[in-house]
Amino acid sequence: MYGLKPDPCVLEVPDKYYSTGDYEKGVARWCPGCGDHSVLSAVQRLCQEKQLPPEKTVFVSGIGCSSRFPHYMKTYGFHGLHGRAFPVAEGVKFRRPDLNVFVVTGDGDCLSIGAGHWIHSIRYNMNLTVLLFDNQIYGMTKKQTSPTSPMGTISNTHPHGSVLPPINPVQSTLGVANVSFVAQTADWIPGHLYATIKAAHEHQGFSFVKIMMRCTKFLPEQAKQMVGDKEHMTLLQHPDGIEVDMATANLFKHTVQHDPKDINKAREYSEDPDMFYLGLYYQDKTAPRYDLYGAHNLGATPEQKLQVLEEEFDKFAV
Template identity: 45%
Template sequence: MYSVEIDEYVSHECDMEHKYYLEDYEGEMARWCKGCGDHAILSSVQKIFRDRQINPESVVCVSGIGCSSRFPYYLKTYGFHGIHGRALPISTGVSIARPDLHVLTVMGDGDCFSIGAGHWIHALRYNVNLTVMVFDNEVYALTKKQASPTTKSGVSTNTTPKGAYLEALNPLSTILGVTNVSFLAQTATWLPAHLGETLQKAWDHNGLSFVRILQRCPIFSPNAFMEGNQVKVAMKFLDYPGGIPITQALKKMGEVVEHDFRDLDAARKIAGNIAVEPIGLLYHNPAIPTYNEIRHSKVVHKSLQERAADLNKELDKYLV
């Protein structure tokens, strides 16, 4: 009666090389639309976790609200589907309280650059220890096509039927203008190998690693980056030893420029030209202290007995 269960259990236990399989990171069945770039990001993260044998219980995935923010349902780790725009304060709390866990923050462009903009700037300045991914489809998708800060001017949406009036926000320039920024990379959902390499680099960074992912939404912003199935957005691949590898296949998809990711001024210059999307590592400075380190170095850690003595001293003040 019990033999099947025992056999399965034994075969898993004996495979010492792979303790965790892809299915160990698979949560609910993803309900994103067919062709949605979010699927590519999810499978990239799951593959990285499998290849690196990440313990699912050591990761907390925190999101806001949006199509992108359904990520924690589909990734089988600890998860927190938060409030629109508030993924970063929640992530900050988790990261400070539980430095032993790795926090993966997921937001959409509306979530991060609009309602969450205040948190975005300050989380960067605090350099909280987080891996942050923004899925940027240049529209509010979950609420069915309102203009977001990164919607290009002239693009028709439900809130701007005659075309968006304003020039789009440049998130890369904004990020590189914030004090203490320590990691910025950009990649795209239609470049799976580059996406995977970028996320691995971001994962390894101690501090806030910010990855803007240009994300296909074939339903509400099909023309943002593509024309049918062809990539139409102009791309500039950033190449440098120790950066994100630019393969021969990528070299055929756009111009390649050498960019030293340690040079903040050079990164700002590249980020300033959004007519051509830079793809790669824009900036990396691992020397900037994280807020976690600063915070924990300032806190005096007292023993249980010392804390009890302090409490008794306070209470003694109210004795009559």
């Protein structure tokens, strides 16, 4: 960090001090008014505040509007396959504890084609910051039903309205063994969005953030309705939860005290059909982490490797 060392007479001159611009790359090609822009700004601000070295930071994504994200970050990025961001990110983190790894995924990417990986990534509980851009529609392929589209959504694949109830990603994530961090935020409340992403990054483990997103292009009515609807939105508050400033808190008409250690209450909130709760649903700082297992035997020397090989050849010797 930029600043003074504990000995105030010695100035710590960091190797390099990063400005927000050091994380910006190109011009984001999302539609005007798309929620993705807000997340990009929040993340760039987080990187700056945390002074994450760009070379030690990796954004891994799948395919979809959200997954263009790494192209707009001046860090390392991996824009891979549809639904497969999690396995790649896990492989990156497994033997590289020094890297800050973010996963950027969308409702189709994470909850449909990549659902199997999503469930298991929760259980692995590796130290990854996961941002789920949930806009309830497929945007890149031009308006098909997504697994989170509300029943009855008119789309190109369901012109008479979608016929199945949507997946509830917060509810589902809370149901998986070894879950360690689940939060919900919304792209149009920048203060809350930033605070949530920051808390997620600070959590040592798999931090799952569902971001409610507007798709102004394909679901404009819904986008307008969501942003204006204060009746169906409640802020979760708690000393152990996500801290927001006064101005942000004042945007909410409803608030409720919720202890993020209370998984039963968290599940109850996640299943409430009439209310969206924003904030930290659940956090368990003690859940076993697979990335710690991955890092536990790093640094074997060539001599150690040779010794193991000789021991093994001894076993097979005749």
